[in-house]
Amino acid sequence: MKSPLFLIASALAMSLAVAGEVSAADLPAKAPIYAKAPVLAPAFSWQRCYIGAHVGYGWGRSDWEGDILNTSGFLGGGQAGCNWQPQGNLVIGIEGEVWWSGLRQSALIPLEGLSLATARNLWDADLALRLGFAANRTLFYAKGGGAYGSFSYSLDTGTLYSGTSNRFGWLAGLGVEHALDHNWTIKLEYNYIDFGRADVMFTAPNAGGGTISIAERKHVVKIGVNYLFGGPVVAKY
Numbered sequence: 001m002k003s004p005l006f007l008i009a010s011a012l013a014m015s016l017a018v019a020g021e022v023s024a025a026d027l028p029a030k031a032p033i034y035a036k037a038p039v040l041a042p043a044f045s046w047q048r049c050y051i052g053a054h055v056g057y058g059w060g061r062s063d064w065e066g067d068i069l070n071t072s073g074f075l076g077g078g079q080a081g082c083n084w085q086p087q088g089n090l091v092i093g094i095e096g097e098v099w100w101s102g103l104r105q106s107a108l109i110p111l112e113g114l115s116l117a118t119a120r121n122l123w124d125a126d127l128a129l130r131l132g133f134a135a136n137r138t139l140f141y142a143k144g145g146g147a148y149g150s151f152s153y154s155l156d157t158g159t160l161y162s163g164t165s166n167r168f169g170w171l172a173g174l175g176v177e178h179a180l181d182h183n184w185t186i187k188l189e190y191n192y193i194d195f196g197r198a199d200v201m202f203t204a205p206n207a208g209g210g211t212i213s214i215a216e217r218k219h220v221v222k223i224g225v226n227y228l229f230g231g232p233v234v235a236k237y
Helices: 004-026
Strands: 049-064 067-087 090-101 104-109 115-135 138-156 160-179 184-203 209-228
Touching: 049 090, 049 115, 049 184, 067 115, 067 209, 090 138, 115 160, 115 184, 115 209, 138 184, 138 209, 160 209
Parallel strands: none
Antiparallel strands: 049 067, 049 209, 067 090, 067 104, 090 115, 104 115, 115 138, 138 160, 160 184, 184 209
16 A cells, blocks of 8 residues: 555656646747848949040041041940840840040141141941940940931142042941949940041032042040939849
């Protein structure tokens, strides 16, 4: 027969066990811990339209039927265009530019004896396609298209003759453009422009006139800035 002391101890142990289980059940459950979603930087896209300005320096060759005037000078103007980024790194665009040109040169040539010839490039414009490779915020591109230029000439033989020529040509170039942020970019570009050969009519007051066949071609290096319209494209995840 079990002693009363043993029975009391057993009952007390059972009571403590039951009380512990009830206390554990009454404790609130721990709230789940959620990790913050990573903050992703907005993805950069070149697929936008833009407007900008540029300055540069050019040097050219004005060929007066074999007599050469090496023109040079500064230039400045503006540009506008649109880019399309169909997939991945490929960027296709169209761009138009117009600029004032300070390229000029005067030289003595053996024409009508010995005459002072002067060639001036007044302004130019172009419309070109751009094909580029985008390395995130840096775009490497080639461009090609049509150009239009305005030129003035003079020939001093003792009598001052003058002539003008507006002509079409073609352009080819290479460049690199880098985005400073989501809207502003800077660029460096080289162009070769060939306006071909054209007959220029020279006239003078109270004197006769004549034509001279003149070919124009030049090289241009430009630095510029563009503003891309539209805001950042938010990355999806």
